[in-house]
Amino acid sequence: TQLLEQSPQFLSIQEGENLTVYCNSSSVFSSLQWYRQEPGEGPVLLVTVVTGGEVKKLKRLTFQFGDARKDSSLHITAAQPGDTGLYLCAGTTNSGYALNFGKGTSLLVTP
Amino acid sequence: SAVISQKPSRDICQRGTSLTIQCQVDSQVTMMFWYRQQPGQSLTLIATANQGSEATYESGFVIDKFPISRPNLTFSTLTVSNMSPEDSSIYLCSVGAGWGQPQHFGDGTRLSIL
Numbered sequence: 001t002q003l004l005e006q007s008p009q010f011l012s013i014q015e016g017e018n019l020t021v022y023c024n025s026s027s028v029f030s031s032l033q034w035y036r037q038e039p040g041e042g043p044v045l046l047v048t049v050v051t052g053g054e055v056k057k058l059k060r061l062t063f064q065f066g067d068a069r070k071d072s073s074l075h076i077t078a079a080q081p082g083d084t085g086l087y088l089c090a091g092t093t094n095s096g097y098a099l100n101f102g103k104g105t106s107l108l109v110t111p
Numbered sequence: 112s113a114v115i116s117q118k119p120s121r122d123i124c125q126r127g128t129s130l131t132i133q134c135q136v137d138s139q140v141t142m143m144f145w146y147r148q149q150p151g152q153s154l155t156l157i158a159t160a161n162q163g164s165e166a167t168y169e170s171g172f173v174i175d176k177f178p179i180s181r182p183n184l185t186f187s188t189l190t191v192s193n194m195s196p197e198d199s200s201i202y203l204c205s206v207g208a209g210w211g212q213p214q215h216f217g218d219g220t221r222l223s224i225l
Contacts, residue, residue: 033213042115042203042216043154088153092211098169099144099211103153 003027004089004102012108013079021074021105023089032072032091033099034063043088046074079109113138113206117217124194124224131190132220134204139184141208145177148201148219157202160187194224 005024013019023032031050035043047056049065049072056063060083062075072091076083090101114137124130134143143160158166158179166179181187191198201221205214 031211040218042205042218045112045213045215048213086151090154098156099207099214101154104151106151 002103003093003100004091006087006089006102006105008105009103010106010108012110015080015109015111016078017109019076019079019107021076021087021107023072023074023102025070025091027093028069029091030069030094032065032069032089034072034074035088035090037086037088037104038084043086076107079107081109081111083107084109112215113140115204115206115215115217117204117220119220120218121221122223124222126195126224128194129190129192130194130222131188132202132204134187134189134217136185136206140206141184142206142210142212142214143181143187144205144207144214145179145187145189146203146205148203150201154203157189160189191222194222196224199223 003025007022033048034046036046037043047063052067052069054065060077064073087105088101090099092099116135118133145157146154147157148154156169157172157177158168160166160179160181162181162184176192178190201219203219204217207214
């Protein structure tokens, strides 16, 4: 059973477009992280959110943690080819210790 | 953040053989983890490598198939034993400060079994 559901699974857009990736669960998370993974490399941590309703910005990337701490979103403004990669959300519930990963969103940004 | 080196970066192995993957960190870390990732897919936790004691395995993974060592706070190995084509995958080492804390990953070992 997948604890974290990510959507969309695949996304192909043109440079300059905006996009949003969603990470949803029926469980409450004590913290949630977003990673980006490029081909041939390991995932790289982008951000951690811990407070319900929290919004964090990283240049053109905006991360939001839901008020109930069950969901999160990643919004990219004016996407660039360098944003291409696999975006993974991961979190820990109050009842577990392991980091649960979503299935990921594969993003392709074409010039 | 910690610098994590994994060796080998890739390998092609024969069915029935075993391969040991090494993970070296440039600083002492509390937690070390081993994951498996099918191409284009998400990460599945194999086990937590515990320093000085037996690793903690997740459901579906057993010590006989994936023996793990962690002799100190900067080094761990994962062995994939008696390999079959179903073991073809990317194996990733990661480190973290504690349970559920953000993790930092090595670049992975891409393993193909013929």
